[in-house]
Amino acid sequence: MVPSPEVSPSIDATSKGDEAFRFVSIQDPGEAQSRAIQRSVRSHAVKQALQKKRRQEQAANQNFRTASTQERAVQTDPLVSSPAEAIEPVFGLGDDANFQTFRSVFRAGVDDLALLNAVLLTTTFATSGNRLGGQSLHHQAETFKALRRRISDHDSTSIVSTIGAILLLAGIEIRLGMRSETEIHLTAVMTLLRSTSSERLLLTDGIKRAIFWQDLYAHLVTSTTRAVNHHTFHEMLWHRDALAPEIFVLPSGFQSRVDVLGEELTRVFEDIHALKMIRDSAVYDPEDTASMVDMDNQQASVQSRLCGLPGLSPLAELCRLAGYLTASLLCCKIWRLSLVPNHVSAQMLQAGRQVDDSIWTGHFDLLAWLLYLGGALAAPGIVRKDYILLIRRQHASKLATLIRSWSDLVAIMEQFIWSEKAISPLIQMFWEEVQSFRK
Numbered sequence: 001m002v003p004s005p006e007v008s009p010s011i012d013a014t015s016k017g018d019e020a021f022r023f024v025s026i027q028d029p030g031e032a033q034s035r036a037i038q039r040s041v042r043s044h045a046v047k048q049a050l051q052k053k054r055r056q057e058q059a060a061n062q063n064f065r066t067a068s069t070q071e072r073a074v075q076t077d078p079l080v081s082s083p084a085e086a087i088e089p090v091f092g093l094g095d096d097a098n099f100q101t102f103r104s105v106f107r108a109g110v111d112d113l114a115l116l117n118a119v120l121l122t123t124t125f126a127t128s129g130n131r132l133g134g135q136s137l138h139h140q141a142e143t144f145k146a147l148r149r150r151i152s153d154h155d156s157t158s159i160v161s162t163i164g165a166i167l168l169l170a171g172i173e174i175r176l177g178m179r180s181e182t183e184i185h186l187t188a189v190m191t192l193l194r195s196t197s198s199e200r201l202l203l204t205d206g207i208k209r210a211i212f213w214q215d216l217y218a219h220l221v222t223s224t225t226r227a228v229n230h231h232t233f234h235e236m237l238w239h240r241d242a243l244a245p246e247i248f249v250l251p252s253g254f255q256s257r258v259d260v261l262g263e264e265l266t267r268v269f270e271d272i273h274a275l276k277m278i279r280d281s282a283v284y285d286p287e288d289t290a291s292m293v294d295m296d297n298q299q300a301s302v303q304s305r306l307c308g309l310p311g312l313s314p315l316a317e318l319c320r321l322a323g324y325l326t327a328s329l330l331c332c333k334i335w336r337l338s339l340v341p342n343h344v345s346a347q348m349l350q351a352g353r354q355v356d357d358s359i360w361t362g363h364f365d366l367l368a369w370l371l372y373l374g375g376a377l378a379a380p381g382i383v384r385k386d387y388i389l390l391i392r393r394q395h396a397s398k399l400a401t402l403i404r405s406w407s408d409l410v411a412i413m414e415q416f417i418w419s420e421k422a423i424s425p426l427i428q429m430f431w432e433e434v435q436s437f438r439k
Contacts, residue, residue, distance in 0.1 A: 083123035089213035105206030114146035230304035253415030
């Protein structure tokens with residue numbers, strides 16, 4: 001349930017197919033407007049405006065406002081993102097989304113009322129600082145109205161856009177930290193998936209990716225129970241390349257710590273190292289859709305498996321979170337600029353504060369890698385500052401003999417997961433912040 005006295009929408013889904021959906025009526029808080037005018041004007045304007053805004057914000061490198069872990073527990077808008085980022089991972093806008101564009105996901109224009117209003121709801125929600133009100137409430141009302149009409153009419157011809165609209169609704173609830181409401185929407189999506197199987201309806205590869213990534217995001221941010229995994233969709237299955245076994249090796253910094261990582265986490269880091277080798281190779285081409293899809297499948301396998309590792313030691317748990325961060329950096333910018341890396345960075349900071357200081361004995365190099373990686377992925381704000389303070393404190397007691405210069409830090413980082421192209425620029429920027437920081 002959205003925390004607003006003006007509106008209370010929900011979707012209820014069971015295993016009974018289309019009849020399992022129940023939409024609670026909501027009151028339109030905006031003024032009466034012509035749907036024809038909205039459709040003709042906004043459907044054309046929103047794409048252009050969002051693409052322009054995304055380019056500007058990427059150039060400024062100011063896509064998020066962060067809050068500390070303590071603040072997240074009490075704030076209703078923990079992360080503020082740009083409209084383009086709020087749409088992800090359902091689809092992406094701009095030059096960095098060549099394989100997960102609106103057209104590749106939906107194979108249609110923005111003339112579907114449910115999908116159009118869900119997109120407008122998401123973008124207006126983001127531009128208003130992750131708050132529901134005014135126009136966003138109007139688009140929310142229109143989205144539910146269109147979905148309710150479609151379900152009551154048993155309209156299966158628009159199944160892809162219906163799923164997309166529901167995923168966008170779930171995306172807002174993820175950003176608001178609304179676990180139960182997010183699970184309701186993801187359950188609705190799974191019910192629709194079962195209906196497509198029974199009715200032999202075809203889904204696009206892009207909508208399947210959108211389902212996978214939104215489900216994973218929900219699990220990471222709001223701790224929902226996962227509805228799908230890396231084995232669910234045939235199009236996203238990934239296996240190691242038997243023709244290139246030499247890239248699936250464990251970085252030297254982890255080789256003496258296999259007993260800490262355990263067998264499955266060790267294998268995951270081998271796969272992340274392979275992803276790094278592909279990312280830094282001369283043949284890497286972000287414009288090659290087939291290659292990027294394969295990398296996306298590899299990242300999906302890695303991060304899905306990282307989410308399912310129970311019973312890890314405190315040190316292995318920190319490595320698990322760091323593994324998620326590195327995998328996010330090594331693929332396309334859609335995932336690097338999403339809300340998840342910043343969220344995982346905060347989780348890693350919190351987990352690091354809970355371990356006994358003696359755990360780092362014999363692991364000072366690993367500590368340096370974790371701290372600089374986590375800090376570099378934290379958005380400007382309290383969490384990033386806390387990483388800087390922690391590094392300065394640990395430097396005095398543990399890292400002073402290891403790190404005297406940037407080249408010393410690079411030598412340590414290279415022992416773990418490191419990429420000159422994808423990781424080095426972010427770490428160097430953070431290193432300079434640490435050096436110039438004054439309390």
